[in-house]
Amino acid sequence: MFKRISAEFFGTFWLVLGGCGSAVLAAAYPGLGIGFLGVALAFGLTVVTMAYACAGISGAHFNPAVTIGLFAGGRFSGKDVIPYIFAQVIGGVVAAAVLYVIATGKPGFDAAASGFASNGYGEHSPGGYSLHACMVCEFVLTAMFLIVIHGSTDRRAPAGFGPLAIGLTLTVIHLISIPVTNTSVNPARSTGVALFQGGWAIQQLWMFWLVPLIGGAVGGLIFRYLLAEDSQSRA
Numbered sequence: 077m078f079k080r081i082s083a084e085f086f087g088t089f090w091l092v093l094g095g096c097g098s099a100v101l102a103a104a105y106p107g108l109g110i111g112f113l114g115v116a117l118a119f120g121l122t123v124v125t126m127a128y129a130c131a132g133i134s135g136a137h138f139n140p141a142v143t144i145g146l147f148a149g150g151r152f153s154g155k156d157v158i159p160y161i162f163a164q165v166i167g168g169v170v171a172a173a174v175l176y177v178i179a180t181g182k183p184g185f186d187a188a189a190s191g192f193a194s195n196g197y198g199e200h201s202p203g204g205y206s207l208h209a210c211m212v213c214e215f216v217l218t219a220m221f222l223i224v225i226h227g228s229t230d231r232r233a234p235a236g237f238g239p240l241a242i243g244l245t246l247t248v249i250h251l252i253s254i255p256v257t258n259t260s261v262n263p264a265r266s267t268g269v270a271l272f273q274g275g276w277a278i279q280q281l282w283m284f285w286l287v288p289l290i291g292g293a294v295g296g297l298i299f300r301y302l303l304a305e306d307s308q309s310r311a
Contacts, residue, residue, distance in 0.1 A: 081163035083134035088167030095119035096193040120247030127239030141292030145222035149296030168268030194277035203255040215291040222295025
């Protein structure tokens with residue numbers, strides 16, 4: 077178990093550092109900014125790389141919503157849910173701390189004022205989207221993410237392509253929802269940067285736990301009861 081939760085820690089650390097780091101440091105860099113597409117690719121690539129590195133150790137969840145979704149889908153033991161989520165959150169917080177140290181090395185940087193890649197709704201949504209619109213977005217995209225995760229790792233799927241399919245799906249999710257919520261679908265990712273933003277991001281953090289967890293569970297249940305071939309494919 078120690079090796080498994082260590083893999084979850086490092087995988088989530090890389091996802092938050094790579095994804096949120098690209099948003100904070102590189103998205104709007106003068107003349108060379110990577111923009112929405114670059115940030116979306118950064119999140120997807122972090123998942124691809126660490127999934128190939130860690131899937132054989134921990135299953136490469138890197139996300140409490142994925143852990144809950146795999147449990148709901150019959151793919152993960154309930155006794156391991158809390159240790160995995162704990163490791164994921166700690167990994168996200170440590171990554172955000174490293175990113176904060178790097179970002180504050182530039183004179184004038186203010187995590188609270190910049191938003192620090194935090195997720196938000198209403199006036200803190202990048203595009204000004206309402207709470208209910210943001211909730212629908214996070215719910216549907218997290219549910220779809222879990223359907224892809226279950227399907228691409230099912231025994232009927234082509235072997236070895238699961239991490240690539242999952243990473244590309246996360247890229248598409250970001251391309252859809254960066255303007256809406258700045259894209260969570262991952263409570264650990266949301267928590268790490270919110271703690272350093274320190275204001276509205278913490279106040280709105282409840283939504284980026286509640287809705288992705290429900291969406292993940294629903295996605296797992298959909299695959300388990302509507303798409304899985306039989307009980308063996310859900311084991």
